[in-house]
Amino acid sequence: MIILSALLITVGLLFFIGGCVGIIRLPDFYTRLHAVGTVDTMGLFFTMSGLILYLLQDFTLANVMAGLKISLIVVFFFIASPTATHAIVDAGIRGGGEPWKKRKKEGDNL
Amino acid sequence: METYIAYATIALAIFMAVPLYRAVVGPTVQDRIMGGNAIGTKTTVLLIMTGFNFDRVDMFIDISLAYAMLNFISVLAASRYFHKRKGLYKEMDR
DSSP states (O other), X not given: OHHHHHHHHHHHXXXXXXXXXXXXXXXXXXXXXXXXXXXXXXXXXXXXHHHHHHXXXXXXXXXXXXXXXXXXXXXXHHHXXXXXXXHHHHHHHHTTOOOOOOOSSSSXXX | OHHHHHHHHHHHHXXXXXXXXXXXXXXXXXXXXXXXXXXXXXXXXXXXXXXXXXXXXXXXXXXXXXXXXXXHHHHHHHHHHTXXXXXXXXXXXX
């Protein structure tokens, strides 16, 4: 159980690393937002799963309630993160930002 | 396992430097909002790991939940504020 918990936390940290690489490397604001909104949610899910599994080692009522609360945080993020992402994209589109395209001519790449 | 969670906390705190970089030098305003959002997502995990390090998980879960809600509301309010702002992309030509 401990090994599975450590593995889940490691997988979650790998997802967070993927989000960081996406934040640095991607060319546009919209693509960067895509990396943040999806990958970070999955990293949070895996990390929280590992922490819940580690918490339920001693199976008492208080620990079960704490695990339930952590899973409620995960459910809240699954609802809230797409909403925040959509709000930022909506502000960007209405502010007049064009999505990134692969330019044909040289010189003015972002 | 306790030391593993402590090392995971340190690693997560190091990863938070990348959205901080994007929030400080990001070319547009939405980049900065997005960096704040990503930092808030990582902070939610970081607070619960801190609770495991101090053996006070039941207290830190409430702090983490409140932080998640505050982060969500602040991102929503900031994006609504920049909704009808003219000249949002002027900063891109720096």
